[in-house]
Amino acid sequence: MAIPESAKKRLLQLMRFLEQNNGAPLSSAEAEALTGWSSCTIRKDISYLSDRNPLWDTEEDREGPGQKVGGAAGYLPEQLIPAIRKALGLDRRRRFCVVGLGRLGSAFLNFRAYELGEFELAAGFDTNVNRVEILKSPAPLYPAYKMGEVINRFSVELALLCVPEDAAQAAAEKLAAAGIRGILNFAPIALKLPPEVTVRNVYVVDELRALAVRMA
Amino acid sequence: MAIPESAKKRLLQLMRFLEQNNGAPLSSAEAEALTGWSSCTIRKDISYLSDRNPLWDTEEDREGPGQKVGGAAGYLPEQLIPAIRKALGLDRRRRFCVVGLGRLGSAFLNFRAYELGEFELAAGFDTNVNRVEILKSPAPLYPAYKMGEVINRFSVELALLCVPEDAAQAAAEKLAAAGIRGILNFAPIALKLPPEVTVRNVYVVDELRALAVRMA
DNA sequence: TTTTGTGAAGCGCTTCACAGCT
């Protein structure tokens, strides 16, 4: 059965809580306290994993519903995390790049925790050659005109778009032309791109607004 | 009637599209093309505004459903934007501060577009006095020990928390003690705070994950 | 006894379809 979108979002967050739990088991009741969602919702969300995830089923041929983790123990992170990963399609390493190395972009270069092999910083780009030469970075930096070549050569799938607002559309089109598959857009504009490129917008003012709405 | 949470989220985004539309009217069909949501959904979402928003109703005493914007014109941004603002509780100016002036935090200091009087950058804080003295900023910067005093004096309601992971919980507690109402947390940890403080987490790896899930 | 797992009930959101306005 297909996993509802709403459940996917929660599973993603639940994964983070599990990761922060130092490997200790987590019961649905504890998860309720952490997240605010009812324990039913959490158990139901996890139950969606069972028909689609071989990892989840134990070796003995499953009969009936099949209990997994063990009755009164809570969920074991070392089993549940990979199960969620697999169900959501996150069980494969993806390379990404940072485009625009101003304050925002360069902050992401030196972020620890492109964790657990899920994402790998493959390159940074900027039109300003100075920045490319001066900045310290765990991954190689290139002038912007090499974007197409580098993205292809290293099969970079994702990009963090951190250029100023008025350069964003042009940069995004170059990324799309280079074959990028997904863009995290930090500029406050709606990018117009062919449908094969998935765009997700992250904009501080919108986040502030969402925060203010939740407070009201 | 109460506005469903899902509708609130869409209205918030719709507001952004209206703002980016240069004041031109927007029909529900055009909005469908921009957002991907069906025109029905959009019209329905907007209809939730009508019982709660005096601005929305025109002066002549409304009888029946009451058409507003004018038959075949599309929605007028100068009417719709304030209506959404009001319904979502965004029709009041709020002051915010930036805590932690590293690369990420200082990027937010010089962000244009704390737009339209909705949010006002009131202060920046850092434990490193050098940064406080050197950085250019449109708002005053203070050493961290002045947080409580400044937040109180200027009635700062919101904070962007941009300190490193291992300092985040302590900084958040100081903010809570100072009476802050909402925190946008950029550190990859779950803050434990009293319930009167609303927290919203913004974490790049989670955004990358969400992007990857949508692509699959 | 505690906690998971899940059919089925209940309910809220989305979609439909059409009335009403310009």
Added chain:
DNA sequence: AGCTGTGAAGCGCTTCACAAAA
């Protein structure tokens, strides 16, 4: 003709309530 506004139908998610396991 074109587009908005909205009751009502339809459907998908959440919640319930209980069986099964440790």
